[in-house]
Amino acid sequence: xxxxxxxxxxxxxxxxxxxxxxxxxxxxxxxxxxxxxxxxxxxxxxxxxxxxxxxxxxxxxxxxxxxxxxxxxxxxxxxxxxxxxxxxxxxxxxxxxxxxxxxxxxxxxxxxxxxxxxxxxxxxxxxxxxxxxxxxxxxxxxxxxxxxxxxxxxxxxxxxxxxxxxxxxxxxxxxxxxxxxxxxxxxxxxxxxxxxxxxxxxxxxxxxxxxxxxxx
Numbered sequence: 001x002x003x004x005x006x007x008x009x010x011x012x013x014x015x016x017x018x019x020x021x022x023x024x025x026x027x028x029x030x031x032x033x034x035x036x037x038x039x040x041x042x043x044x045x046x047x048x049x050x051x052x053x054x055x056x057x058x059x060x061x062x063x064x065x066x067x068x069x070x071x072x073x074x075x076x077x078x079x080x081x082x083x084x085x086x087x088x089x090x091x092x093x094x095x096x097x098x099x100x101x102x103x104x105x106x107x108x109x110x111x112x113x114x115x116x117x118x119x120x121x122x123x124x125x126x127x128x129x130x131x132x133x134x135x136x137x138x139x140x141x142x143x144x145x146x147x148x149x150x151x152x153x154x155x156x157x158x159x160x161x162x163x164x165x166x167x168x169x170x171x172x173x174x175x176x177x178x179x180x181x182x183x184x185x186x187x188x189x190x191x192x193x194x195x196x197x198x199x200x201x202x203x204x205x206x207x208x209x210x211x212x213x214x215x216x
Contacts, residue, residue, distance in 0.1 A: 001029045004080040010066030011087040012038040018087040022049050036066040064170020071160045086148040095190035103151050112149030112190040140179045
């Protein structure tokens with residue numbers, strides 16, 4: 001059903017949640033999965049998964065750089081689009097399928113957005129601040145500016161490789177440029193899932209970088 005959609009997952013020092021994520025995807029019809037190993041120290045986990053391709057950075061370059069590496073690779077392949085997601089089970093498989101189904105019915109840009117109910121206080125607070133700053137500056141109400149669940153058509157892959165930023169600010173730069181260039185962003189509301197695992201996102205430090213990217 002999803003033969004023409006690729007799944008792109010950037011990862012750094014993943015846990016067994018990556019295995020569960022891939023199993024969930026395979027069981028629900030997503031067979032074309034591209035992993036970008038962003039310079040992980042422990043690579044044993046990658047021997048336990050079967051995906052189309054594992055791309056590797058020699059050292060940790062950041063989530064944004066990993067996504068750009070993935071889009072650069074996908075430019076050469078025959079997919080109609082790609083869905084990006086995280087490696088930690090914080091995106092429900094039903095929400096991923098919902099976005100895929102929307103895309104297959106009407107090709108476009110889709111963002112899975114959360115309301116952050118039940119999220120850790122610092123993450124919820126940081127997201128509210130970022131969203132308010134973004135709305136004031138760009139007149140666009142995006143309640144989840146840092147969502148990792150995004151879907152793009154193939155025609156945008158070259159464009160996505162040229163966006164500035166190698167860390168978490170890359171995703172903000174993508175959003176900012178989409179709004180400035182008046183692309184339509186289809187927002188799909190998804191579950192807020194926080195399972196207590198360690199995150200590579202630091203609420204204060206990375207939010208500061210993101211706000212700097214907004215103001216730039």
